[in-house]
Amino acid sequence: xxxxxxxxxxxxxxxxxxxxxxxxxxxxxxxxxxxxxxxxxxxxxxxxxxxxxxxxxxxxxxxxxxxxxxxxxxxxxxxxxxxxxxxxxxxxxxxxxxxxxxxxxxxxxxxxxxxxxxxxxxxxxxxxxxxxxxxxxxxxxxxxxxxxxxxxxxxxxxxxxxxxxxxxxxxxxxxxxxxxxxxxxxxxxxxxxxxxxxxxxxxxxxxxxxxxxxxxxxxxxxxxxxxxxxxxxxxxxxxxxxxxxxxxxxxxxxxxxxxxxxxxxxxxxxxxxxxxxxxxxxxxxxxxxxxxxxxxxxxxxxxxxxxxxxxxxxxxxxxxxxxxxxxxxxxxxxxxxxx
Numbered sequence: 001x002x003x004x005x006x007x008x009x010x011x012x013x014x015x016x017x018x019x020x021x022x023x024x025x026x027x028x029x030x031x032x033x034x035x036x037x038x039x040x041x042x043x044x045x046x047x048x049x050x051x052x053x054x055x056x057x058x059x060x061x062x063x064x065x066x067x068x069x070x071x072x073x074x075x076x077x078x079x080x081x082x083x084x085x086x087x088x089x090x091x092x093x094x095x096x097x098x099x100x101x102x103x104x105x106x107x108x109x110x111x112x113x114x115x116x117x118x119x120x121x122x123x124x125x126x127x128x129x130x131x132x133x134x135x136x137x138x139x140x141x142x143x144x145x146x147x148x149x150x151x152x153x154x155x156x157x158x159x160x161x162x163x164x165x166x167x168x169x170x171x172x173x174x175x176x177x178x179x180x181x182x183x184x185x186x187x188x189x190x191x192x193x194x195x196x197x198x199x200x201x202x203x204x205x206x207x208x209x210x211x212x213x214x215x216x217x218x219x220x221x222x223x224x225x226x227x228x229x230x231x232x233x234x235x236x237x238x239x240x241x242x243x244x245x246x247x248x249x250x251x252x253x254x255x256x257x258x259x260x261x262x263x264x265x266x267x268x269x270x271x272x273x274x275x276x277x278x279x280x281x282x283x284x285x286x287x288x289x290x291x292x293x294x295x296x297x298x299x300x301x302x303x304x305x306x307x308x309x310x311x312x313x314x315x316x317x318x319x320x321x322x323x324x325x326x327x328x329x330x331x332x333x334x335x336x337x338x339x
Contacts, residue, residue, distance in 0.1 A: 035294045038070025041099075043289065044092035046085055048105030050077040052232065053257025054278050057325060058103060058127060061282025069290050071098070080203045082109035089113040092122075099123045099137075099289035101282070105203075107131045107174050123292050125285035128278070129175035138298040140284040142276045142306050144175055146339040148182025148229070150308065151252045154272055155225045156190040158250070163224035166197040166216045168209065168233040179229050179254060196220050201233065213237035213251075217244045224249060231255035231273055235263050238270040256309060258322050265314040274339075277304040277325035305330065305337040 035041065045062050049055045059075065066073040074092075078085035085105065090113055092100050100117050104110055107129050114134040117124050123137040130139045155165060167183060170176040187193055197220050199212045209232050216226065217240060226241070226249070228234040234253025241249045249269055253260055256275025263270040281304050288298035307330055314320070323329050330337070 035070065035290050038290065041071035041290075041293065042095070042097055043071050043073045043099050043101065043286070044095070044097040045073060045075045045101040045103075046088045046092060047075060047077050047101075047103045048085055049080055049103070050075075051079075052255070053259055054128075054231075054255050054276070055103075057257065057278035058282040061279035062101060062286060064279075065283040065286030069286055071286075071290075078105065080105045082106040086110050086113040089117055093117045093120050097122055098293060099125060101125050101127065101285045101289070102131070102136075103127045104129045104131055104173070104175075106172060123289060123298075125289055125298075127281040127285050128276075129173060132174055137292055138285070138288045138300060138302065140281040140302040140304055141175065142274075143303050143339040144178035145182040145185070147254050147274045147276075147306060148179035148184075149186045150182075150338060151179075151254060151272060151274060152183040152186035152227060153189075154308070155227060155250075155252060156186065156193045158271075159193060159224055161190050162192040164194050164196040164220070164222050165225045165227055166199070166220060166223050167195060167227040168199045168201055168212050168216070168229060168237065170229045171200050172202055176229055183227055196223060201229075208236065209233035210236035210240055213240040214244075217241065217246065226251040228253045231257065231260040234270050234273065235259060238263055238268040241269040256307070256324070258320050261309060261314055261320045264309060264311050265320065267311065271310060273309050275307040275309045275324060275335075277306065279323075279325040280304045280327075303339070306339040307335040308338055309335070 043066060050059050062073060076088040078088060093116060100122055111131050111134050114124055114131045126136045126139040128141050169180045187195060197216050199216055201212055226237050228237055231253035234251050237251045241251060250271045251269050252272040254274045256273050260273040284302050292298045321333055324333060
């Protein structure tokens with residue numbers, strides 16, 4: 001990240017830092033340690049997953065931020081296993097980490113472990129999701145209700161206000177379920193767009209997203225589109241739609257990243273992703289861990305930037321962008337945040 005000619009003043013208000021634009025500017029400026037003993041700080045990241053583009057971007061954000069701001073970083077990947085992640089958090093508490101960073105795959109499931117860390121006096125910084133019944137020090141995440149609303153509104157407009165759709169949803173994660181609530185809120189404005197089927201996906205079920213979409217296509221021959229709560233379902237669903245020969249159907253996703261962009265650019269049935277700023281989420285965690293340790297304020301919530309990406313946003317680019325969620329990169333692409 002390029003350094004800017006300003007820094008974070010102790011007098012900055014919490015409200016002024018809640019906009020992602022301000023947060024990114026601050027992150028870009030923070031190219032030196034903000035704590036006297038920064039090199040001695042021990043940070044631990046209990047990550048619900050590190051796979052997919054989202055996990056890779058977050059890992060890079062944590063690593064880059066610690067390298068720039070100072071400290072040592074230990075990363076543990078739970079691989080979507082809630083018990084494993086809870087045990088990892090407990091281990092970091094026992095090791096007396098200076099701060100713990102968490103990306104929750106199952107927020108409710110790790111709530112007791114997060115409360116245990118907070119009760120032990122260790123600041124906890126969450127990325128991509130909040131944890132119910134545990135007031136973390138700071139949370140950096142997208143506007144998930146808005147993500148669901150925007151994609152549903154996009155579908156309804158593309159269908160000109162009339163048609164049948166299906167949805168692949170993620171009810172187990174309370175934060176991700178907000179996307180489904182956004183979907184349903186948008187559909188209220190389009191009474192002639194019917195939610196004909198809803199598939200509740202769970203990693204533990206043994207079914208793949210491809211199989212979920214296949215089942216929807218088999219059971220509903222009159223579908224015009226599929227709304228997906230995340231890109232993994234949208235990319236696999238695009239393959240299912242193509243294999244079924246449903247050439248007029250389309251599918252949308254939420255996450256962003258190289259794989260989704262490639263599907264969209266190629267003209268597959270996947271026509272939209274909401275590209276979240278995973279790198280920014282992670283960087284904000286580290287930045288405000290330093291601020292908290294230094295005795296300054298950390299904002300309770302940071303809403304990070306999201307960019308709607310369709311084929312027209314990609315066709316003119318010489319290559320698929322992989323760093324759009326780093327400070328200033330989206331501006332270079334001409335992308336504007338909508339949430």
